[in-house]
Amino acid sequence: MPQELLLKKIFKLKGEFDVLSIGELLTDYISQEDKPLKDTQLFDKFFGGSPANIVFHMKNLGKKPLLITKIGDDDDGHALLAKLEKHGIIQEHVKIDKEKQTTRSFIRRHPKTPEFEILRGADTQLLPEEIDLNIIKKAKIVHTNAFTLAEEPTRSTVLKVIKEAYQKKKIISFDPNYRLKVWPNKEEAMSVLKKVYKFADLTKPSLDDAREIFGKLEPEDYIRKFHELGAKIVVLTMGSQGSLISTGNDDENITILPEQCESRDPTGAGDVYWSVFLTALLDGSELDSAGRKASFAASRIVKKDGAILDDNEYDEIAAYMRLF
Numbered sequence: 001m002p003q004e005l006l007l008k009k010i011f012k013l014k015g016e017f018d019v020l021s022i023g024e025l026l027t028d029y030i031s032q033e034d035k036p037l038k039d040t041q042l043f044d045k046f047f048g049g050s051p052a053n054i055v056f057h058m059k060n061l062g063k064k065p066l067l068i069t070k071i072g073d074d075d076d077g078h079a080l081l082a083k084l085e086k087h088g089i090i091q092e093h094v095k096i097d098k099e100k101q102t103t104r105s106f107i108r109r110h111p112k113t114p115e116f117e118i119l120r121g122a123d124t125q126l127l128p129e130e131i132d133l134n135i136i137k138k139a140k141i142v143h144t145n146a147f148t149l150a151e152e153p154t155r156s157t158v159l160k161v162i163k164e165a166y167q168k169k170k171i172i173s174f175d176p177n178y179r180l181k182v183w184p185n186k187e188e189a190m191s192v193l194k195k196v197y198k199f200a201d202l203t204k205p206s207l208d209d210a211r212e213i214f215g216k217l218e219p220e221d222y223i224r225k226f227h228e229l230g231a232k233i234v235v236l237t238m239g240s241q242g243s244l245i246s247t248g249n250d251d252e253n254i255t256i257l258p259e260q261c262e263s264r265d266p267t268g269a270g271d272v273y274w275s276v277f278l279t280a281l282l283d284g285s286e287l288d289s290a291g292r293k294a295s296f297a298a299s300r301i302v303k304k305d306g307a308i309l310d311d312n313e314y315d316e317i318a319a320y321m322r323l324f
Contacts, residue, residue, distance in 0.1 A: 006201060006232060010171055011284045013140035018282055019058055019173070020139035020165075022068040022158055023051030023148035024123035025094065026103035027076045034109050037117060045076075047083050047308050048105055049123070050145050050175055050271050057275030059089050060314040061321075063282065066139065068131065068161075070095040070154075072102035072122040095130050097122035118182055124151040128160055136165050141278060145175035146209075149192050150183040159195060166199040173278065174200045174231070175270070176209050197230035204235045204274045219244055223253065235277065235291070237270055243295060245287050256291035259299035272309070273298040280321060293321045 028048030031040040047056065055065040067089065071077035073096050080102065084091050100122040108115040136142065142165035149155045165172055174196055183189045193213070197203070203226055205213075210222035217225075219236055226234045227248040237243045245254040276297040280290035297317045301309060309317075 006171075007281065007286065010140070010281045013171065013282075015140040015170075016064070016138040017066045017135075017140065018063040019054065019065045019141040019143055019278060020068065020136065021051040021054045021065060021143045022126075022161055023144050024049040024103055025052035025067065025069040025071055025080055026105055026123060027080065029104060029106045031107065031109045037106055037108050037115055040108065043106065045079075047080060049103070050147060050177060051143065052080075053271035053308070054143055054275050054278075055089060056087065056308060057272050057314075058279055059087055060309070060311070061275065061279050061318055063279055066090055066093060066135065068093040068126070068135075070097055070122045070126045070130075072096070072100050073098050074101055076102040076104065077122070093132075093135070095122075095126060097125050100125055116181075120151060123148070124154050126154040126157045128153070128157045131157060131161060133161070133164050136161065136170065137168050139165070139170060140282065141171045141173050143173040143175070143278075144196075146178040146189070146193065147182060149196070150189070155192065159192075162196060162199050171201045172199045173202045173204075173274075175274065176203060176205045176213060176226075177270070178209060178212050180212060194229060197226075200229075200231045202233050202235070202278075203231040204237060204270065204277070206237045206270050207239065207241075210236065220253070233287070235274075237273055237298075239269075243273075243291055245291050247287070254288050254291060256288070256295050259295050269298045269301050272301045276317060276321070283321075289324060292324075293317075296320050 026049040028046040029043040030046060032042040032044060052067055055067040058065040071080055103121040103123045104119045106117045144158050148158055162172060178189055214225055223234050223236055223246045234246045235243060240258055242258040243256040273294040277290045277294040280293045300313050
């Protein structure tokens with residue numbers, strides 16, 4: 001589908017929900033100082049999980065998102081539910097596992113790529129029968145990520161949702177945030193990613209994601225490989241180097257220059273970038289305009305700890321988005 005038709009389709013999509021995001025809701029434990037996790041004793045707790053972050057950001061930018069996920073019946077799970085309730089995020093499709101703990105991520109505070117350890121729990125246990133497929137027809141965009149697909153039974157559940165969304169002619173958004181540490185069977189991972197990319201309209205790899213999947217290549221080669229997998233529009237985020245947007249045509253990639261800022265913690269930068277990018281497309285922005293708005297938003301999140309902004313910072317991003 002040519003980019004003009006795809007962008008027009010996004011803008012004209014009908015649905016009660018702007019995005020249906022399916023995947024992990026977890027607690028990020030971020031170290032209070034920059035030293036190896038094995039030497040760290042003090043952590044701060046934050047709302048986390050890439051699909052959940054997308055929902056949180058888009059809600060605070062005035063959109064209507066929906067989250068499908070599974071958490072544990074524990075203190076972390078109840079704290080996350082309270083955060084959703086406080087911000088008016090629908091909890092109807094947040095499932096509770098009575099046996100598995102809420103998934104936890106331990107992250108070393110670092111200005112670039114942080115060290116991390118994951119304790120997977122309830123997010124891996126989302127069952128097909130727990131999903132009301134009728135909700136898909138009410139959404140405009142369906143979004144998920146590679147982390148969500150790393151384990152069964154959630155993997156099969158999400159693949160079923162993606163296929164149903166494709167058949168209902170929804171826009172499919174995919175974050176290929178693959179890590180060997182999370183998904184050690186690389187051959188299996190590539191097989192699953194290929195299945196997803198048969199349906200994907202939009203994808204947002206980071207340089208770290210692309211390197212984990214394809215090895216060390218040039219940015220343009222990464223973009224080409226994601227198109228070869230099937231993605232129609234590829235947005236490669238490159239941290240302090242900005243981002244590249246490609247439609248797979250012979251035209252040159254769109255270059256989005258980075259916003260200059262001091263980086264304290266990159267956790268969640270890609271999620272706020274993608275949330276603003278999708279929001280801008282839903283509002284009718286062209287790709288270059290959406291990229292500029294997303295880059296501005298990402299520069300705000302890296303200045304602080306955690307993946308969530310304060311209310312006044314969302315107001316600042318929304319005001320910037322209205323400028324052009």
